[in-house]
Amino acid sequence: MFDAHTHLQSPLLSGVLARVIDDAARAGVTGVCCCATVPDDWPAVAELARVRLPFVLVPAFGVHPWHVQGLPSDWPGRLAALLDAHPVAAVGEIGLDGLRDDVPADLQDEVFLRQLDIAERLRRPVILHGARAWGRLAERITPFARRLPGVVVHGFSGSAEILKQLLNVGAYVSFAGSVCNPMAAKVRAAVRDIPDSQMLIETDTPDLFPEGGVSAATGANGKPLNQPANLRRVLEEVARLRNATPEAISDLTGANARRVLL
Numbered sequence: 493m494f495d496a497h498t499h500l501q502s503p504l505l506s507g508v509l510a511r512v513i514d515d516a517a518r519a520g521v522t523g524v525c526c527c528a529t530v531p532d533d534w535p536a537v538a539e540l541a542r543v544r545l546p547f548v549l550v551p552a553f554g555v556h557p558w559h560v561q562g563l564p565s566d567w568p569g570r571l572a573a574l575l576d577a578h579p580v581a582a583v584g585e586i587g588l589d590g591l592r593d594d595v596p597a598d599l600q601d602e603v604f605l606r607q608l609d610i611a612e613r614l615r616r617p618v619i620l621h622g623a624r625a626w627g628r629l630a631e632r633i634t635p636f637a638r639r640l641p642g643v644v645v646h647g648f649s650g651s652a653e654i655l656k657q658l659l660n661v662g663a664y665v666s667f668a669g670s671v672c673n674p675m676a677a678k679v680r681a682a683v684r685d686i687p688d689s690q691m692l693i694e695t696d697t698p699d700l701f702p703e704g705g706v707s708a709a710t711g712a713n714g715k716p717l718n719q720p721a722n723l724r725r726v727l728e729e730v731a732r733l734r735n736a737t738p739e740a741i742s743d744l745t746g747a748n749a750r751r752v753l754l
């Protein structure tokens with residue numbers, strides 16, 4: 493299994509990370525993409541990319557749309573230098589967000605565009621966040637998509653029309669633990685609709701704890717923390733929704749992740 497979206501560098505996991513990594517490998521995780529969110533966590537992601545792990549780790553460096561305020565003025569140069577030092581790194585997690593109204597949309601867009609330019613110039617795939625902004629995200633990525641070596645849209649929960657738009661520009665679309673929620677009708681419909689060749693699965697560790705998962709640790713306000721070992725839950729639910737075997741879904745999403753990220 494390839495977990496297409498994690499934040500293993502999260503300080504919430506630091507006390508349990510060794511166990512989380514072991515349990516992931518034991519559960520059959522053979523690869524993860526580990527996405528930074530802000531310049532302050534770039535060194536932690538770089539460190540995870542450096543150490544020996546029992547699975548492949550693809551690092552991604554970028555600024556998440558929640559963190560576009562108060563950036564150091566030299567962030568674009570630092571990002572480009574870090575990407576130069578990590579030839580397999582992607583640019584992520586970047587994008588647009590409509591969940592948080594305290595982050596100005598125009599600033600999100602400006603930081604997103606800057607990072608798309610860097611990704612294009614350095615020929616790197618991008619890992620995109622579009623929560624509650626799927627339409628704007630699809631519109632923004634369309635002119636870039638053909639010029640980038642790969643586009644991954646993570647934690648997708650948009651409409652059938654937006655899914656089609658993203659698939660038409662060649663994006664890979666990744667599904668997280670919300671597929672396990674019987675109320676998540678749109679996500680579950682998208683899981684049934686997407687062609688084999690553009691589907692990925694993810695946990696979004698330490699977020700999006702799935703129903704029936706195993707908690708890595710207790711987070712703030714007593715919430716369970718997600719971990720890559722829980723990718724099995726997503727895999728099984730996706731397989732059930734598509735009338736396929738978990739092995740077949742694991743094989744095809746693993747091959748897709750390697751094609752776009754490695």
Ligand SMILES: [Zn+2]
Pocket residue numbers: 497498499527585696
């Ligand atoms: Zn994320």
